[in-house]
Amino acid sequence: MLDEKAKKTILRKIPHGLYICGVKDGEEINGFTASWVMQTSFQPPLIINCVRQDSGSHEMIKNSGVFALSFLDSEQKDVAAQFFKPQRRVGNKLADVEFYSGEETGCPIIKDTLGYVECQVVESVMKGDHTIFVAEVIGAGVHREGSALLLETTGWQYGG
Numbered sequence: 101m102l103d104e105k106a107k108k109t110i111l112r113k114i115p116h117g118l119y120i121c122g123v124k125d126g127e128e129i130n131g132f133t134a135s136w137v138m139q140t141s142f143q144p145p146l147i148i149n150c151v152r153q154d155s156g157s158h159e160m161i162k163n164s165g166v167f168a169l170s171f172l173d174s175e176q177k178d179v180a181a182q183f184f185k186p187q188r189r190v191g192n193k194l195a196d197v198e199f200y201s202g203e204e205t206g207c208p209i210i211k212d213t214l215g216y217v218e219c220q221v222v223e224s225v226m227k228g229d230h231t232i233f234v235a236e237v238i239g240a241g242v243h244r245e246g247s248a249l250l251l252e253t254t255g256w257q258y259g260g
């Protein structure tokens with residue numbers, strides 16, 4: 101039988117970065133705090149982004165097939181906190197941050213971050229409560245130097 105406590109403790113040791121995933125669907129835009137992200141291919145450049153199926157952004161990515169990840173720096177826990185509540189509850193999360201639309205996808209990119217990738221979904225795997233969006237990196241940019249914000253340093257948990 102699965103040891104629930106051990107599963108939670110050990111899975112929470114998987115290291116994660118923190119990102120703002122910018123999404124769009126037609127004229128609508130949104131963003132959410134994401135952590136279950138990793139690179140999965142050099143050529144073509146692929147990443148996976150695992151998105152919870154009950155979020156507003158999930159529907160938007162499913163419809164548009166695009167998203168952009170803005171990479172937070174180690175001092176930007178406050179920005180991550182601005183984006184982890186659902187839009188349907190808190191309204192426009194992008195109202196108080198400077199952002200611009202990505203050239204390739206039109207998805208919102210947060211200006212004051214380390215940089216970004218713009219992604220086009222090429223496959224999706226709907227298993228469990230998150231969908232794994234496999235996406236090709238079709239645009240990228242560096243805003244500034246710095247080290248990435250790591251989930252571990254925030255004291256928050258997402259996983260287990």
Ligand SMILES: Cc1cc2nc3c(=O)[nH]c(=O)nc-3n(C[C@H](O)[C@H](O)[C@H](O)COP(=O)(O)O)c2cc1C
Pocket residue numbers: 130131132133134135136137150151152154155156157158183184185186187188230251256257258
């Ligand atoms: C530390 C942290 C990490 C998170 N990582 C993810 C993630 O990898 N994927 C995801 O779908 N949601 C993740 N979330 C949850 C979303 O940020 C949350 O569901 C958000 O409210 C979705 O917003 P939306 O409904 O406006 O799209 C995370 C939340 C926190 C606090």
